[in-house]
């Protein structure tokens with residue numbers, strides 16, 4: 001990775017008009033990673049914009065420094081685009097590649113759509129890849145950048161709970177704290193600003209939980225009606241599938257959500273099932289323990305459940 005980190009940083013140094021971009025419907029890692037380079041590059045006098053194709057950004061991330069600078073329109077002049085946490089070009093939400101593109105990611109399914117691709121599937125977050133690049137090039141990480149990198153790390157590791165969490169991850173977290181991050185502040189911003197509408201939605205969604213495959217698989221449903229009744233928004237559904245995985249017997253949890261584009265499926269596994277294998281069939285992507293896809297056809301929930309269930313039965317047998 002050393003060589004590619006150097007190569008990427010040389011390219012960044014030479015570029016004056018830089019766009020930082022992440023995947024549509026961004027999560028903490030996507031926005032944290034994009035914003036992590038903003039303050040650093042801005043100081044060097046470059047024209048930097050942070051772009052996201054999704055209009056309404058998740059408000060739980062509004063404490064990230066420069067969150068308010070994120071734009072929905074690409075600037076006219078672009079010398080370099082850097083994408084973060086995005087496994088395939090279409091998930092960037094733009095029509096065509098406007099310039100040289102550096103693709104920074106940690107999804108094993110990344111299609112390497114960049115001119116430089118820095119993909120580390122062992123990294124706990126895309127922000128860890130950014131961190132490693134900065135360290136390799138001896139770039140000073142300021143407080144704002146550290147807060148973005150740390151938040152991305154916390155959100156993508158489920159607060160340091162996943163297998164991706166290694167000694168390196170804790171070393172990095174410690175270093176970011178030295179750079180000025182206050183972990184209790186991040187925890188309060190992320191987890192102590194809940195909405196009543198979200199809790200009401202959870203109650204309705206949990207009511208639909210169904211176990212199958214000897215309790216190893218759990219399905220949970222979120223319908224448009226539930227969202228309307230409770231006044232919940234899309235972001236409110238983010239953690240549902242994780243908490244359903246928390247059921248003792250469950251190896252794989254699957255959330256089905258009714259969307260405008262079709263049925264969004266989100267899968268999480270606990271110990272051994274590789275759920276990225278399931279979503280590939282439906283044009284999705286992700287990791288072994290977290291993956292998702294949108295099924296565009298006109299299926300109903302029970303049909304989709306049948307399909308996923310038969311996929312999972314095979315995977316559960318294979319990996320036992």
Ligand SMILES: [Mn+2]
Pocket residue numbers: 029030085106125126156
């Ligand atoms: Mn990520």
